[in-house]
Structures are given as structure tokens and as C-alpha cells.
Amino acid sequence: MTQPTPEVSGPTVWTRYVAIGDSFTEGMCDDDPTFGHDGEFAGWADRLASHLSEIARTEGLDFGYANLAVRGRKLDDVVGPQLEDALALQPDLVSIVGGGNDILRPKADLDGLAARLEAAVARIRATGADVLMATPVDPADAPLVKATRGRAAIHTANIWSIARRNGAHVIDQWGLHALRDWRMWSEDRIHMTTEGHRRVSLAALEALGHTPAETDWATPLEPAPPIGRREALQANAQWAKEYVGPWVHRRLTGRSSGDHRQAKRPDVAPLDQH
Secondary structure, three states, X not given: OOOOOOOOXXXXXXXXXXXXXXXXXXXXXXXXXOOOOOOOOOOHHHHHHHHHHHHHXXXXXXXXXXXXXXXXXXXXXXXXXXXXXXXXXXOOEEEEEOOHHHHOXXXXXXXXXXXHHHHHHHHHHHOOOEEEEEXXXXXXXOOOHHHHHHXXXXXXXXXXXHHHHHOOEEEOOOOOHHHHOHHHEOOOOOOEOHHHHHHHHHHHHHHOOOOOOOOOOOOOOOOOOXXXXXXXXXXXXXXXXXXXXXXHHHHHHOOOOOOOOOXXXXXXXXXXXX
């Protein structure tokens, strides 16, 4: 007796994507005018939304996207007010990336961060929506920030464990060695350039089970010409003056770069409605 042929399902097609998080998901410092609007940054999540919108369109489906991420936010805000607002929008896909601003603090409670993040992921999954997470980039080559490598590694391991237990997708930034090239990073050495965001968006698309049309996203750039020691020292001193000093001052005064800022895309809407 002939057995019926099992149905083969393809990658999921999402129609309501909501992104929550901090400056990484807000899109700093991707100022590509073809994606950004009204002086705002674009970013990997906007770029991923563009890919997902095209996939939905080919299936004859409408697509909507909201981005509730705000720079400077710590995990409590991401899994608190942002998550509540995201769930109210009834998404079928939520990207949640948080904790990066927390683990910069020497006394970060990594177990507590993991517990709060997992509770948020479980809440999203309980609605039937899919979840996309992201590991940190390996900071081994980053000045000052490399001191957090141990904490970032533990956070990365926790993310993979949370994803496995809850059926979530993960952007493996830690393993994406192309991102360890400083040409992928802006002058502040904390936020990615347009090229960095482009590559992350394609890594995200693959993490969600789709095959990106662009195939170069994981390929490192050709080696950059070496710079002299004096030039490197001057660049480091300028960076410390322009970016590290103000960052430390905000920490000491209890302020954030995202104070008084609102989400750039607070409602689920087509990409051309903003």
C-alpha cells in the first residue's frame, strides 16, 4: 500500500512584526536615507522588516511593522513597558534584544537578566507569536568593552539556552566574525555602520529560516591597511574624549541617551507609512 506523501512546509511567512530593544534595534548609527525617515536611523530591524514585507507580498499578504526600541534602555524597560506595548499590537513575530546596556555594569546580575528575558520570551510564545533573539558580538577586540567579554559570553550562552527551551530563533552575532572588523562600526565604536546593520539583517533573515538573496553577509572584508602606533593612540584618545567621557558622565548622573525619546514606529503599519 502506497503511503501518503508528507506535506513539506516552507519557512514561515510573517505579517505583523514588532521589534523591541535598545539602540541596536532602534538602528543607531545606520543613517541610510533609503531606509531611515525624518532624521531617524534605519537599522537591522527595519531592514529585516523590508525583507519580510517582500516575502509576504509575494504570498499575496499584507505586512505591518512596528519598532518600539529606544536607545539607552536597559532590560527592565525592554521586558516591561516595551513588551506590554508590543503584545498589545498582536504581533506574529517579535524580536527582543536587550541586556547589552546592563552587562556593561560590573555588578550586572546575569542570572537575573536571563530569568527576566526568559519570562518575556515565554510570554510572547504563549500568544502564538514567534520570537527572534540575538547574541552580543564578541567584544574581544574592543577597547575598554573587552573587559565585559566574560559577562557577554555568559549572556550569549543564556540566550541560546532560552531559545532552545522556548523554541525561539537566534541571530548568532557572536559567531559572525565579519562583525569584529572595525569598519562595521561607527566612530563611537558601540553602534554599527550601515554595512554592519545590513549584514545583521541578513543574518536575522537566515536565522528565521529564509535564504537571503545576498550571500556576502558572513564573508569578512579584505584586511584593512595597518595603521601606525601613533595614529592608533591619537584615535583612541579622541574616541575617549568624544564618547567615553560623555558616557561615563551620563552613568554618574543617572541619565540616559534615550531620555525623553519615544519609539520611532509605535504602531504596526506598512513600511511606507511612517
